Amino acid sequence: MSMLEVNDINTYYGKSHIIQGLSLKVEEGEAVALLGRNGVGKTTTIRSIIGFTPPKTGDILFKGKQIARRKPEFISRMGMGLVPQGRRVFPNLTVKENLTMAARGAAKGGWSLEEIYRYFPRLKEREKNMGNQLSGGEQMMLAIGRGLMINPELLLLDEPSDGLAPMVLHDIANIVMQLQKKGLSILLVEQNIKMALKIASRAYVLNKGQVAWEGPSEDLRNNEELQQQLLVVSA
Amino acid sequence: MNLQNFSFETLIFQVLNGLAFSMLLFLLAAGMTLIFGLMKVVNLAHGTFYLLGAYFGYSIITLTNSFWIALILAPVAVGLVGLVMERFFLRPLYNKPHSNMVILTLGFAYLVGDLTTLIWGGDPKSIPSPEPFHQSVELLGRNFPSYRLFVAALGLLLALGLWLLLEKTRIGAIVRAGVSDKEMVRGMGINISLVFTSLFVFGMMLAGLSGVVAAPFQSFGLGDDLRILTYALLVVVIGGLGTLSGAFWGAILIGLVDSLGAAYFPSIAQFGIYIVMALVLLVRPTGLFNRATA
Numbered sequence: 001m002s003m004l005e006v007n008d009i010n011t012y013y014g015k016s017h018i019i020q021g022l023s024l025k026v027e028e029g030e031a032v033a034l035l036g037r038n039g040v041g042k043t044t045t046i047r048s049i050i051g052f053t054p055p056k057t058g059d060i061l062f063k064g065k066q067i068a069r070r071k072p073e074f075i076s077r078m079g080m081g082l083v084p085q086g087r088r089v090f091p092n093l094t095v096k097e098n099l100t101m102a103a104r105g106a107a108k109g110g111w112s113l114e115e116i117y118r119y120f121p122r123l124k125e126r127e128k129n130m131g132n133q134l135s136g137g138e139q140m141m142l143a144i145g146r147g148l149m150i151n152p153e154l155l156l157l158d159e160p161s162d163g164l165a166p167m168v169l170h171d172i173a174n175i176v177m178q179l180q181k182k183g184l185s186i187l188l189v190e191q192n193i194k195m196a197l198k199i200a201s202r203a204y205v206l207n208k209g210q211v212a213w214e215g216p217s218e219d220l221r222n223n224e225e226l227q228q229q230l231l232v233v234s235a
Numbered sequence: 236m237n238l239q240n241f242s243f244e245t246l247i248f249q250v251l252n253g254l255a256f257s258m259l260l261f262l263l264a265a266g267m268t269l270i271f272g273l274m275k276v277v278n279l280a281h282g283t284f285y286l287l288g289a290y291f292g293y294s295i296i297t298l299t300n301s302f303w304i305a306l307i308l309a310p311v312a313v314g315l316v317g318l319v320m321e322r323f324f325l326r327p328l329y330n331k332p333h334s335n336m337v338i339l340t341l342g343f344a345y346l347v348g349d350l351t352t353l354i355w356g357g358d359p360k361s362i363p364s365p366e367p368f369h370q371s372v373e374l375l376g377r378n379f380p381s382y383r384l385f386v387a388a389l390g391l392l393l394a395l396g397l398w399l400l401l402e403k404t405r406i407g408a409i410v411r412a413g414v415s416d417k418e419m420v421r422g423m424g425i426n427i428s429l430v431f432t433s434l435f436v437f438g439m440m441l442a443g444l445s446g447v448v449a450a451p452f453q454s455f456g457l458g459d460d461l462r463i464l465t466y467a468l469l470v471v472v473i474g475g476l477g478t479l480s481g482a483f484w485g486a487i488l489i490g491l492v493d494s495l496g497a498a499y500f501p502s503i504a505q506f507g508i509y510i511v512m513a514l515v516l517l518v519r520p521t522g523l524f525n526r527a528t529a
Contacts, residue, residue, distance in 0.1 A: 050422055076424030088419045090412040097408040102423035150424050 001064045003028045003154050003185040004049070009058030009068065011041075011048045011209075018044045019055065020209040026154065031176070031186040033200035033217065035193060035231060041209040042189045043085050046158050049187075050082050051075045062154070077104070081152030085159050085189075087143040091132035095123055098131055098142055103149045110151035119175060120145055137168035144175065154185045161192040173199060193231055197221045205230045241499070244375045249498045250491065251374075255383040255452075257490025258390020262445035263463065264470040264482040265397055266438025272414045272477025274431050276325060276336050280343040282464030284439045288313045288446025289455045290351055293360050302365030306447050313443025314436045316347075321435040326428070348460050359456035362447075382451055389448065393441075394483055401479055410434060414477060466493075469508055473515045475522025484523055488515075 004026040011019035019041050026032045034042050047053040049060055051072035060068040067075050076082070090098050099113055117124035120141040126134065134142060140160055147155055157176065161169050173195050180186050180199070190196035197203065197217040205213040205220070212230055213220070220226060267281050291309035296302055320343060328335045363369060364382040371378035401407035413420045413430055421427050449455070470489050474481025489508050496507035503510075515523060 052418055052422065072418070072421040073424050073426045076422055082422045084419065084422065088416055090415050090419070092411050092415050093408055097405075097412075101405060101408040101412055102420075102425055104424065146423070 002026060002061070003030070003063060004187065005059075005061040006045075006049065007059040007061070009048055009055035009060065011044055011053055011055040013044070013053070018209050019048060021058070022206070022209060022211055024204050024211065024214070026185050026187050028153075028185055029180070029183050030202065031180040031188060031200045033196040033203040034187060034189045034206065035196060035203055035220075036206035036212075037231065038191075040206040042206055043158055044209075045206070046082075046085070046156050046187075046189055049075075050080060050156060076150060079151065079153040081147035081150050081155040083143045083147040083155065083157045083160060085162070087139045089131040089134065089139045089142050089146070091130065093131055094127065095129055095131065095134070095142055096127040098146050099123070099149050102146070104151055111148045113149075116145040116148060119178075136163050137165065137171070140164060140168070140172055141175075144172070148179075152184070154187065155179065156187050156189075158189045159191060160188075161190060161195055169195065193220075193227065244377055245498065246495075247375060248377070248379060249494050251379065251387065252383060253491040253494030254487070255386040255390075255490075256494060257486045257488075258387050258394070259445050259449050259452075260466055260470050260490055261390055261394055261483055261486035262441045262448070263467040264474065264486055265394075265479060266441040267467055268471045268474065268477055268482045269401075269410070269479065270435055270438045271471070273410055273434055274325075274329070275333060276435075277333075277340070278438075279337060279340040279464065280320070280347065281340075281438075281442055281467055282460040282462070283344045283347045284313050284317060284442040285446040285449070285463050285467075286351060286455065286460040287316060287347060288443030289362075289450045289459075290355050290360070290446075291443065292447035292450055293355070293362055296362055302362065302451075305362075306444070309447045310440040310443035313446070314440040317436045317439025318432065320439075321432050325435070326431075329431075344460065344464070348457075351460075352457055355456075357457050359454035360450075361454040362450040364451040386448055386452075397479060466508070469512050473512055473522055475519075475525030478522070478524040481522055481524030 002025045006022060006024045008021050008023050009019055010017065010021060022045060034045060036042055044053060048055045051067070051070055054069040058068060059066060062075065062078055062080060065078070067078065093101065099116055122138060123141055123145055126138060131139070131142065144160070160172050160176070164172065176186065176188070176199050188196055188200055197220060200217050203215065203217050203220050204211050207230060213226065263281060263285055267278060270276055270278055288309050291312045292305040295305040295308050299305070324339055324343070325336060328339060364380070368382040368385045370381060372381040372384070401410065409420065409425055409430060413427060417427055466489060470482060470485040473488060474483070474485030488511060492507050492511050496504040500507060
């Protein structure tokens with residue numbers, strides 16, 4: 001049984017048919033990258049999975065259970081963590097409140113506030129600051145920490161590299177790899193191909209709401225032509 | 236200006252009167268502003284729930300002969316009415332344009348207002364001040380109703396409690412997070428509709444409490460629901476929609492202006508509070524305490 005299995009979903013914004021029969025899988029403990037140019041439906045895929053923009057048709061199985069068209073709070077409670085696009089840290093809550101507001105009892109002995117602070121010492125230093133007083137990198141750490149506090153088995157990461165300085169990017173990538181080694185399953189949406197292929201062992205490339213290519217990260221890394229064709233914005 | 240009987244003592248008395256009224260307004264405006272902040276509902280039935288609290292209190296006192304039982308039970312009963320309103324009437328409208336909700340709450344105001352007249356009649360009712368606050372205390376050589384001091388103290392205590400609840404507890408953090416990003420709160424596994432219901436019921440209980448507490452002040456009846464609604468709206472707007480501290484200071488301001496205005500500027504007392512609102516909004520269009528950005 002896969003951790004996550006998306007089968008032939010179709011998702012709309014109003015009348016726009018954004019996701020057109022997309023399927024993908026994340027196995028337990030696996031890190032999978034979801035790549036593609038701007039506007040091909042990567043974020044909509046994430047929103048379909050977490051339940052923000054439910055797919056009209058198709059199945060989504062999380063740990064073998066149907067979750068398509070269920071409420072986000074239900075899906076989250078099943079053990080799906082979200083680090084959303086744009087981070088969406090609560091600006092009017094302190095760092096500590098951002099982390100603890102949705103904390104759930106560690107069923108699997110999982111994440112506690114202390115553990116998050118051990119991973120991100122910077123957050124401990126800033127725990128009394130408000131969410132909107134943080135730098136981009138700090139917000140990213142907080143968004144990841146917040147996603148972990150619900151003790152997820154699968155973490156959805158939507159463009160963690162967005163707007164981060166190269167140094168910070170490196171740190172974030174390391175943290176995500178550590179999380180994967182700890183056994184967390186990860187679905188990673190990225191514009192930064194290099195970073196994504198470093199973290200993920202498998203990748204899907206989307207085009208116009210469909211999977212245009214899938215395979216091991218290595219194959220994509222070594223295939224410049226494919227990268228040009230599917231990922232690089234034509235000049 | 237009426238300064239014939241100006242004295243330091245009168246001034247103090249008027250300030251104390253004003254503060255007692257301020258605290259009543261705060262109890263109303265606190266619920267109203269938090270409900271607006273989280274749910275984007277402008278509840279025009281808020282004054283109705285206040286009046287309902289007073290009527291429920293009246294009936295409970297008639298039955299039990301105890302103000303203190305009424306003080307506990309009447310807000311609970313008002314909260315139950317709020318529960319029905321939120322679950323069955325407001326809920327279907329959350330995804331519709333706001334005007335629908337405004338019309339619904341206004342409809343509720345009239346409907347429940349008429350029902351109260353049907354049940355309790357059109358004559359004004361009153362509740363005596365309860366023991367041990369039924370007598371006056373001597374203050375600066377004059378008599379001052381001790382019940383008003385009790386109301387001011389109770390209001391301050393509740394204000395402090397509300398602030399602690401909102402700023403220092405996890406429930407408060409969830410409400411504040413919901414104000415800034417509801418979808419993300421759901422994505423964190425929190426049942427936001429349960430939060431909505433709880434906050435709405437809580438706000439209605441505060442309104443009901445305020446109604447019971449106000450009843451020994453003065454008689455109440457037909458029309459008081461819309462009268463007090465106007466005050467509450469003024470307080471919420473002056474303080475800044477959605478902010479608890481705004482509701483607090485807005486209530487103090489309006490309570491004092493109302494009380495001092497009646498004493499010293501009787502000819503313009505009727506619209507003194509509106510002048511204050513206009514002035515505040517001229518200087519700070521989003522209210523005293525509204526942060527420009529979330």
